[in-house]
Amino acid sequence: MSFHQLLIKWYEIHKRDLPWRATQDPYRIWLSEVILQQTRVNQGLPYYENFVNTYPTVYQLAAAPQENVLKLWQGLGYYSRARNLHMAAQQVVDMGGLFPDSYKELLKLKGVGDYTAAAIASFAYKEVVPVVDGNVYRVLSRIYGISTPINESAGIKEFKKLASQLIDHNQPDVYNQAIMEFGALQCLPRNPDCATCPFSDDCIALSDNRIDELPVKIKKAKVKNLHHHYIVLQTPQDNTMLQERPQSGIWAGLFEFPFIESDGALLSVEFRDKLQQQEWWSGFRFRESVYNQDPIIHKLSHRKIHAYFWIVEIDQEIENGTTIQQAFQKPLHILMHRFMSSFWNSYL
Numbered sequence: 001m002s003f004h005q006l007l008i009k010w011y012e013i014h015k016r017d018l019p020w021r022a023t024q025d026p027y028r029i030w031l032s033e034v035i036l037q038q039t040r041v042n043q044g045l046p047y048y049e050n051f052v053n054t055y056p057t058v059y060q061l062a063a064a065p066q067e068n069v070l071k072l073w074q075g076l077g078y079y080s081r082a083r084n085l086h087m088a089a090q091q092v093v094d095m096g097g098l099f100p101d102s103y104k105e106l107l108k109l110k111g112v113g114d115y116t117a118a119a120i121a122s123f124a125y126k127e128v129v130p131v132v133d134g135n136v137y138r139v140l141s142r143i144y145g146i147s148t149p150i151n152e153s154a155g156i157k158e159f160k161k162l163a164s165q166l167i168d169h170n171q172p173d174v175y176n177q178a179i180m181e182f183g184a185l186q187c188l189p190r191n192p193d194c195a196t197c198p199f200s201d202d203c204i205a206l207s208d209n210r211i212d213e214l215p216v217k218i219k220k221a222k223v224k225n226l227h228h229h230y231i232v233l234q235t236p237q238d239n240t241m242l243q244e245r246p247q248s249g250i251w252a253g254l255f256e257f258p259f260i261e262s263d264g265a266l267l268s269v270e271f272r273d274k275l276q277q278q279e280w281w282s283g284f285r286f287r288e289s290v291y292n293q294d295p296i297i298h299k300l301s302h303r304k305i306h307a308y309f310w311i312v313e314i315d316q317e318i319e320n321g322t323t324i325q326q327a328f329q330k331p332l333h334i335l336m337h338r339f340m341s342s343f344w345n346s347y348l
Contacts, residue, residue, distance in 0.1 A: 084111025135183025
């Protein structure tokens with residue numbers, strides 16, 4: 001039995017019942033693929049359902065304010081995916097509301113790369129083009145004993161070539177779903193179920209005791225530590241202040257409290273001094289207290305944020321302030337949302 005036959009046989013027995021597998025609508029397939037990038041299925045599923053319910057068509061998504069799209073995305077991380085999703089929807093509408101029907105044309109959509117284009121093309125249009133995601137890299141590298149790093153150009157080409165050779169030309173959609181599902185359920189990153197694996201007799205990594213070594217990935221750049229002291233203003237009428245982050249960089253376009261950067265923890269006197277040096281500060285009389293003596297750690301791909309939240313009570317109202325209820329309606333990054341939900345839980 002060939003590789004793709006064994007794989008599809010396994011898939012027919014073990015596949016999960018997921019809503020995007022019951023459709024050939026390119027809009028819904030595209031939504032699911034963008035949401036599931038960098039996201040586990042059990043976490044992404046409710047987001048997919050919310051997006052489909054809120055924006056049943058690409059026209060409705062394209063017409064939505066970006067702030068609303070970001071709010072619906074809140075908690076998934078990698079917010080550039082949401083901004084690209086919105087812009088790509090507008091591209092599709094500009095093309096008459098019809099998704100491109102080929103891998104090459106799909107690549108022209110904002111945020112659609114090799115993997116996503118291949119997924120949509122094969123699932124919606126049965127184009128014979130392989131998907132190569134983290135699950136596929138892991139499965140192929142172990143079964144075929146490939147040590148070429150998966151995050152270098154040579155490795156990307158090698159795996160894409162092998163995947164193209166293995167794909168089932170009669171059922172490219174089923175094959176692609178099968179190999180991704182196999183990596184997600186059977187050939188796990190840690191403690192894969194080798195005992196019941198249909199490829200155990202032929203798996204080079206298993207025979208050479210290299211399961212934990214494959215796939216090979218070159219180490220990332222050194223993580224940068226950032227110390228952010230967030231200023232949680234509270235006025236006599238319970239208004240506060242949020243600011244929108246720049247449209248580039250981490251958490252682009254999301255809202256947060258103003259913050260002070262430092263090299264580490266701050267004493268109260270140091271915080272007071274730095275606070276009064278902020279351009280937007282208007283000489284308010286205030287009282288401050290630190291919410292958390294120990295930093296709240298939030299890890300990003302190349303950054304580790306050490307967050308301190310300072311509660312700053314001032315004696316007058318502020319221009320451009322927002323109520324706490326309004327603040328919760330803004331698209332917030334996850335660090336802000338978690339703090340606000342804890343500190344202002346009575347407003348939820």
